[in-house]
Amino acid sequence: MDTFLQQIPKAELHIHIEGSLEPETMFALAKRNGIELAYKSVQEVRDAYNFQNLQSFLDLYYAGMSVLQTQQDFYDLTWAYLQKAAAENVRHTEIFFDPQAHTSRGIEFATVHTGIHQALQDAKEKLGISAYLILCFLRHLSAESAMATLEQALPYKDTIVAVGLDSSEMGNPPSKFQRVFDRAREAGFYTVAHAGEEGPPEYIWEAIKLLNVSRIDHGVRCVEDTQLVKYLIEQQIPLTVCPLSNIKLCVFDALEKHNIKQLLHMGLCVTVNSDDPAYFGGYVAENLQQTQQALGLSQQDIYQMMKNSFQATFLNPEEKQARI
């Protein structure tokens, strides 16, 4: 089973590139950029990764990324992730980035984008992995700030496939960003949104009905609304589920209690992803391995989820087929 899980072709659809910043890299970049970290050692950083909820993680996530300063830093971060993904036979990945978390500290949008984008281009050539970029708006910030960020992204439209919504979910419903997402779709972006991770099923409905999303990121709280579950099945709207993240952020008490198998067997288009692998204890293969073990998933279950993940990409039909 372990070899099967390592070797099966994968697509990853929910990975925040800033969440792939390993503590070792955090220290190396801090040194390179002359930044003082609040931690004395890599071990101290890892020891701090004990989260009570989404917000307690986000506080460390935003603090950690302060070491990212130059185009080269963003390149190195992205390249490191792509190497790991390729080694796990990820054939295609759709990567979130959070420009506002950088522009708010004086780093230019172009610095962030160019560094990440160049790594994606090199990966296609040198690692044989294809990658798309998804710009995420930070939902704890205003709709005006999101709109300004969208305007900044327009010159890079050809290299960004979609826009998404992340950060603190409770109290920041999708409806807050309806106009921004309207504008993004007019400009030709696909849309996705985090919803139903900590937030209620109504946020998932809003993401679908008001933001016209192609996928729901997380979405595990959909089970609380029977009509919603029925709709997600009928429409085959994909959920990008992140099992280890859900455990680390206390969405479920234990992997054995996760609802991913239930969702899959009900016929939802479920996929498995790593979210913030450096913070949550593993990349996509580790997520698959631990979830398979905890829930006793069959090879058929795994195969179905991998098929779902390719089906749920923004690749065109021929490209999808070529990667499976």
Ligand code: HPA
């Ligand atoms: N949820 C919301 N925002 C995030 C996450 C997440 O899981 N990871 C990084 N930003």
Ligand code: ZN
């Ligand atoms: Zn996420």
